[in-house]
Amino acid sequence: xxxxxxxxxxxxxxxxxxxxxxxxxxLVKEKGIKKVATEVDVVTTGTFGPMCSSGAYFNIGHSKxxxxxxxxxxxxxxxxxxxxxxxxxxxxxxxxxxxxDPRNKVFPGEFKYGGxxxxxxxxxxxxxxxxxxxYGTDCYPRKxxxxxxxxxxxxxxxxxxxxxxxxxxxxxxxxxxxxxxTYMGMLKPNLGNANYCSAGQLSPLLKDPYYKTIGIGTxxxxxxxIGYVAWHGTQHNPLAARKENGIPQxxxxxxxxxxDLKGMKQEWLVGVSMxxxxxSLAVGIGVPIPILNEDILKYAxxxxxDIYAQVVDxxxxxPQVISGSLAEVNYAQLKSGKINLRSKDVPTGNxxxxxxxxxxxESLKEWIKKGEFSLTEAVAPLPQVESGYTCKxxxxxxxx
Amino acid sequence: xxxxxxxxxxxxxxxxxxxxxxxxxxxxxxxxILKASVTPQEEGLMVLELSGKKESFEEAMKYLASxxxxxxxxxxxxxxxxxxxxxxxVCVPICPVSALVVxxxxxxxxxxxxxxxxxxxCVKICPPRAMxxxx
Ligand code: SF4
Ligand code: SF4
Numbered sequence: 001x002x003x004x005x006x007x008x009x010x011x012x013x014x015x016x017x018x019x020x021x022x023x024x025x026x027l028v029k030e031k032g033i034k035k036v037a038t039e040v041d042v043v044t045t046g047t048f049g050p051m052c053s054s055g056a057y058f059n060i061g062h063s064k065x066x067x068x069x070x071x072x073x074x075x076x077x078x079x080x081x082x083x084x085x086x087x088x089x090x091x092x093x094x095x096x097x098x099x100x101d102p103r104n105k106v107f108p109g110e111f112k113y114g115g116x117x118x119x120x121x122x123x124x125x126x127x128x129x130x131x132x133x134x135y136g137t138d139c140y141p142r143k144x145x146x147x148x149x150x151x152x153x154x155x156x157x158x159x160x161x162x163x164x165x166x167x168x169x170x171x172x173x174x175x176x177x178x179x180x181x182t183y184m185g186m187l188k189p190n191l192g193n194a195n196y197c198s199a200g201q202l203s204p205l206l207k208d209p210y211y212k213t214i215g216i217g218t219x220x221x222x223x224x225x226i227g228y229v230a231w232h233g234t235q236h237n238p239l240a241a242r243k244e245n246g247i248p249q250x251x252x253x254x255x256x257x258x259x260d261l262k263g264m265k266q267e268w269l270v271g272v273s274m275x276x277x278x279x280s281l282a283v284g285i286g287v288p289i290p291i292l293n294e295d296i297l298k299y300a301x302x303x304x305x306d307i308y309a310q311v312v313d314x315x316x317x318x319p320q321v322i323s324g325s326l327a328e329v330n331y332a333q334l335k336s337g338k339i340n341l342r343s344k345d346v347p348t349g350n351x352x353x354x355x356x357x358x359x360x361x362e363s364l365k366e367w368i369k370k371g372e373f374s375l376t377e378a379v380a381p382l383p384q385v386e387s388g389y390t391c392k393x394x395x396x397x398x399x400x
Numbered sequence: 401x402x403x404x405x406x407x408x409x410x411x412x413x414x415x416x417x418x419x420x421x422x423x424x425x426x427x428x429x430x431x432x433i434l435k436a437s438v439t440p441q442e443e444g445l446m447v448l449e450l451s452g453k454k455e456s457f458e459e460a461m462k463y464l465a466s467x468x469x470x471x472x473x474x475x476x477x478x479x480x481x482x483x484x485x486x487x488x489x490v491c492v493p494i495c496p497v498s499a500l501v502v503x504x505x506x507x508x509x510x511x512x513x514x515x516x517x518x519x520x521x522c523v524k525i526c527p528p529r530a531m532x533x534x535x
Contacts, residue, residue: 048486050527110524185490186525193493270486272527282486282527337492337502347493351527354507355487 046360049352068140108276116281117271163233167205176315181276199357200331215378221286224268227259304331410444484530
């Protein structure tokens with residue numbers, strides 16, 4: 001019907017028709033798939049929620065005299081960084097916490113500050129404090145370095161997230177009789193609440209369930225700036241169960257994404273503290289879906305009622321890896337504020353901000369309409385259903 | 401009849417005084433303790449819901465002031481830092497009095513501080529720590 005090249009021509013000429021993943025639902029209801037497919041060129045999606053597998057790498061520039069941080073130690077604002085690279089390249093993981101953080105010793109730990117907060121402060125333009133030690137070599141004699149850093153002075157500051165943008169997720173509940181603290185938030189005892197984490201009908205991978213347009217090289221909205229899909233994310237599982245409409249009804253695909261941190265904004269990369277669990281980074285991601293044919297539009301116009309998630313007990317079943325779900329609910333039910341489980345009305349909470357997801361889809365739409373953002377052709381597909389690619393549990397073997 | 405939620409700050413020297421007893425006995429107020437604690441500086445803090453006749457309530461407030469108890473209306477104490485709130489909704493099912501609810505249209509989380517009983521449950525579970533206490 002149309003190609004990405006043709007869409008890009010339209011973007012250049014200012015003639016492109018872009019709607020958000022929410023808007024397209026109403027359009028299709030009103031006019032039908034056939035008509036809308038001829039009219040709409042791009043559908044924009046968005047999601048904003050905690051994504052633990054995030055981090056950033058930096059090249060801080062060579063000091064005088066030179067130091068080889070590689071193989072040494074390095075902290076930024078007391079948060080330990082990974083130093084197994086070259087002399088002045090370091091990686092900071094979102095979930096890292098200072099060595100002296102009490103963690104869960106006093107349960108539930110607060111995890112007030114970690115890698116994600118450092119990333120947030122850097123993006124906000126704040127100075128951060130770096131301290132590093134090295135063993136010293138003939139070419140890199142220095143053994144200690146303490147300095148303030150600002151993102152604008154770094155050679156490279158690159159956000160690189162190895163698993164983000166989960167295609168669907170569990171709804172977490174607690175069947176036990178005491179409160180539990182999980183990455184899905186605090187779960188009150190005896191089905192006191194049900195927490196979910198997805199933008200549902202706005203969520204990128206739910207709108208392209210078979211990864212027909214999203215692939216390696218896809219240009220995206222990342223943290224308020226520009227990023228790219230670098231690879232499939234870890235735990236990518238296209239074989240997850242799907243409904244008749246093709247949409248996974250459990251956690252399935254994931255994306256590894258990369259982008260220039262210097263172009264990102266503090267509003268879209270927020271350090272978060274999950275009580276009793278740890279630090280994470282709330283990341284904003286938006287992906288444009290080119291409407292290349294009616295099929296793609298059909299998927300892109302799926303609504304909350306069509307998207308199902310599994311309710312999982314996090315007090316016992318999840319930690320003990322006991323499979324099975326307590327119930328299946330759709331996002332319209334989740335968003336209504338309560339779901340009915342075991343004859344009880346259970347209030348729902350979302351970890352993923354729907355209003356922010358909406359704002360991302362809107363921004364991406366504006367960028368495309370204004371000609372500031374063109375679409376890319378994927379250079380390779382993500383592992384698809386036919387690939388048989390799946391996510392396995394660890395096969396533990398005794399160490400002899 | 402008036403019902404008000406207030407926060408009392410007791411200086412150290414008053415921590416062991418039967419102040420609430422007086423409110424009941426002499427000013428005929430009904431009370432419901434929502435929260436009570438003694439801070440590390442040994443200052444007492446009590447969040448009370450008081451109801452009674454308007455005049456008695458006013459008299460009682462005068463009495464509290466005269467003995468050095470600092471009184472604040474409750475609604476000023478739990479605040480939401482709007483810059484920090486990401487409008488996720490994690491706090492919504494946690495709040496026991498529905499002071500935090502999702503607006504179905506904007507999908508933003510609305511905080512009604514008049515309903516808040518300062519239980520502080522939201523404070524530590526809010527991922528970006530947007531809910532703050534100012535006692
Ligand atoms: S949990 Fe915190 S960030 Fe989320 S909506 Fe409530 S106040 Fe806002
Ligand atoms: S302090 Fe308690 S009552 Fe007030 S908003 Fe938070 S959870 Fe609700």
